[in-house]
Amino acid sequence: MATGIRTPGIVAGRLPARDLARNFEDLHPPLAPHEAAVAADRCYFCHDAPCITACPTGIDIPLFIRQIQAGQPRGAARTILDANILGGICARVCPTETLCEEACVREAAEGRPVEIGKLQRFATDAMMAAGGHPFERAPATGRSVAVVGAGPAGLACAHRLALLGHDVVIFEARAKPGGLNEFGIAAYKATQGFAAAEVDWLLQIGGIRIAPGNALGAELTLEALARDHDAIFLAMGLGGVRALALPGAELGGVQPAVDFIAALRQARDLSALEIGRDVVVIGGGMTAIDAAVQARLLGAATVSLVYRRNRAAMGASRYEQDLAASKGVRLMFNLVPVALHGEGTVAEVELAVTETREGRLVETGERMRLAADQVLVATGQVLGPVPAGIETDGGKIAVDARGRTSRPGLWAGGDCAAGGDDLTVTAVAQGRDAAMDIHGQLGA
Known part of the structure; x- marks a missing residue:
């Protein structure tokens, strides 16, 4: 895919700054205290x-909602953070509609679940706003x-390792921490620098050093790591x-969707960001949706x-598909790109129509073209x-249920490890559980 080739159709400032600010406001504004109390009252506090x-981190959801109901949001936050130390960002980015809220008894009975995600955000925001850190390190x-x-x-x-008294060095390839929470999610899901603020708050536990650029x-x-560290x-x-x-993948105007999203997430001035008039996004996952929606919000015509x-x-x-459609993204199914066309820069995407026959995806022979001056690739x-x-297993690091790899003293978790589902909340659970196994192996 080409980089650095100027494409006439990709320009900055398609929308006024005030429109951009409005477009990238918080997708789900936080609950006010009264709203949180009303939402908490809807919980049945089920015994089982x-x-x-349904929560990958196993948060005691009825307990934290009851604590909110009792006027103790910081106590609720402690319940959440005991299980999920990144409960704040997870409240913003988790697909709660297919996890805890889909499993909610209210959803089954009424088609309207308890707003678990919003209540989790209410509690964790209250904790962070109060300052300080709710956990204390064990002796070194x-x-x-x-x-x-x-x-x-x-x-x-x-x-979790620092909480248990171990010293930790986090080696990070980028210039700043946060991973996908900082660089890879839609800007309207975590506004006002929340991802970075949550990392700063997490580090208040002490005993953790970040080493960027590694x-x-x-x-x-x-x-070298094994020589200098115990695990x-x-x-x-x-x-x-x-x-x-x-053919044509090298044309100007073609780029990975993750690079587009990362640039947007780190931009200080949205009006300086360049966007095409006619944008085509290739893919069907969350990255594709986030890229497509944000392209529209930046002012792409189509x-x-x-x-x-x-x-x-x-x-x-x-839910995310419907969100994209509501923002004006045209969702097109059973189409696979076969070529990109243009003179130096992309002008059209050629697509083949597909269908499933006997469990296999095949082309029907029918083709079409879409005008495009920018193509964002989100194919994985x-x-x-x-x-x-x-x-390895399926192109990822093979791990057992405890996160152990085939090499002694080495654990893995998150998207690089096999068996996960590429969700922030699942990555948190894997990191937490691996830490507990590491702690047990260290015999401290």
Whole structure:
């Protein structure tokens, strides 16, 4: 995919600054105290609450909602954070509509679940606004653990290890921590620098040092980490982007959707961001949806999201699909790109119509073209080279239920590890649980 080639149709300032500010306001404004009390009153406080089972981190949801009902939001936050130290960002980005809220008894009975995500945000925001940190480190153990990657899994692992008294160094390839929470989610889901503020708050536990600009395989080797630390946790995510192996993929105006999102997330001035007039997004997951919606919010006249299978097969939830449609994104199914056309810069995307026959996706022979001066590719990310001696599974690091890899003293979790579902909340659970196993192995 081309980089650095100027494309006439991609320009900055398609919308006035006031419109951009309005477009990128908080997707779900926080609940006021009265609203939180009303929302909490709807909970049945089920004894065998299915919402707890549906939460990958196992938060005691009825308990924290009862604490909000009792006027104790900071107590509710402590309940949440005991299970999920990144409960604030998870309240904003988790697909609650397919997790805890889908399992809610109110959803089954009335088609309207308790607003668990909003209540979780109300509680964790109250905790962060109050200042301080609710957890206290155990006495120092004298043990040191290296964490590779400062995303959700790495941060959750580091916090739990520090809580238990270990010293932790988080080696991060980028210039700042946060991982996908900082660089990879839609800007309207975590506004006002929340992801960075949550990392700063998490680090108040003490005993954690961030070492930016250190990537495994470049500045770091497992041998050196093993020599300097008692255990290693790999949480570097998926750093590579699956290439678009099509004629014309090298044309200007074609870029990975993750790069587009990262640039937007780090931009100080949205009016300085460049966007095409006719944008085509290729993919069907959350990255594709986030890129498509934000392209519209930046002022693209048309945004088409093309996905090779039908709507039901999309990785993005129906809620996110509907959100995209409500923002003017055209969702197009059963279409697969076969070529990009243009003279130096992209001008059209050629698509083949597909259908499923006997369980296999096949082209029907029918084709069409879409005008495009910008193409954002969201066809998946891949793990970079894995150090020798570590078993893999499906292109990711193979781990057991405790997060252990095939190499003694080495654990892994988050998107780089096999068996997950690429959700922030799942990464947090894997980091937390691996930390507990590391702690047990260290015998401290």
